[in-house]
């Protein structure tokens with residue numbers, strides 16, 4: 083027996099209602115905000131993530147699935163969606179299409195992490211990116227989309243944490259403050275953090291080992307190093323969130339695990355009892371220099387991604403059932419092989435006219451065909467025997483009222499429309 087890879091999962095047909103409903107909801111929500119759907123490759127040149135997500139991040143250092151393709155090129159299964167969309171934005175010169183350019187995506191991401199509830203090695207993200215605007219109003223709109231999606235789903239236990247990492251200059255001032263602060267403690271830091279100290283001291287605050295140490299408590303706070311421009315941006319984001327009645331808390335500990343952020347960063351967590359440690363349902367922020375870092379023009383961006391598995395877990399924890407029960411309209415069977423062409427012709431016509439139809443592929447007897455129609459919750463049953471073929475008619479049974487009808491073949495669509503049309 084070949085095993086499923088660790089940290090991956092199957093979605094069975096019987097369980098797919100939730101994810102399909104979610105996809106539809108996301109699609110209609112994206113229309114409301116004028117975002118367009120984008121699809122980028124599941125793997126990209128490794129360099130994209132090294133330069134984009136950052137060399138010193140855990141994601142790039144410890145979690146990527148890297149491989150050499152048969153042409154000896156270094157490739158990586160995407161650990162997140164932003165870098166790929168930025169590459170696509172630059173490659174296709176999308177800045178020429180006007181600003182802001184709003185892109186959304188839904189797909190698998192891959193991270194070699196220790197699997198647990200809500201943490202998978204292949205997981206699905208719904209994400210979006212908006213390019214070209216520096217206005218804090220778009221930061222607020224992006225945050226509001228996450229909140230509104232959760233609201234539309236009926237999710238109550240959510241907490242929005244926001245923070246500002248400031249602009250380039252603020253971050254540089256802060257970086258210097260961190261270097262000064264950690265210098266005397268260098269030997270107390272873990273091996274990874276000693277590298278981080280040299281390359282990107284901000285990452286020390288995010289360390290899973292050192293993050294809990296006593297020295298972290300008195301480490302300089304980024305909020306104290308924001309310059310006027312950064313403060314103003316952050317204040318406006320809050321003002322705009324207030325204007326949409328979106329509740330949030332300012333959490334100075336949110337630094338995010340990816341290097342590209344500037345100004346606004348946020349994480350939306352599940353605030354549900356006993357939810358478990360993987361409680362960040364969605365997160366994102368502004369990245370004013372990523373497009374340029376990856377070789378494009380100097381164009382700002384902002385976005386987020388939501389972990390679909392975690393969202394589904396949160397819905398379950400709040401007993402919210404979003405899966406739609408799928409019933410078919412018609413189940414058809416014939417009494418022998420002779421009538422199959424006639425039945426197929428009818429079934430084909432019905433499907434092309436918008437009805438959901440299944441038929442008997444197992445040559446069941448009449449009794450078992452009725453059982454099968456019940457199992458599929460079919461609203462109508464079509465029974466085709468030699469008499470029906472001869473007279474060019476259709477025998478139909480309403481599977482709820484058990485009423486029987488004999489209809490001329492050419493009237494079948496009209497008949498079913500009148501019975502099922504409004505559903």
Ligand code: HAM
Pocket residue numbers: 161162163164193195200201202203205206207209210211339340362363364365366367368384385386387388389390391392
């Ligand atoms: P991220 O915080 O790395 O950000 O991931 C976003 C969300 O993906 C997380 O909040 C979580 O719900 C989900 N997620 C991450 N790792 C896993 C995992 N191993 N298993 C299950 N779910 C997971 C990003 O990926 C950024 N690209 C977001 C962004 C877009 N920032 C700006 N634009």
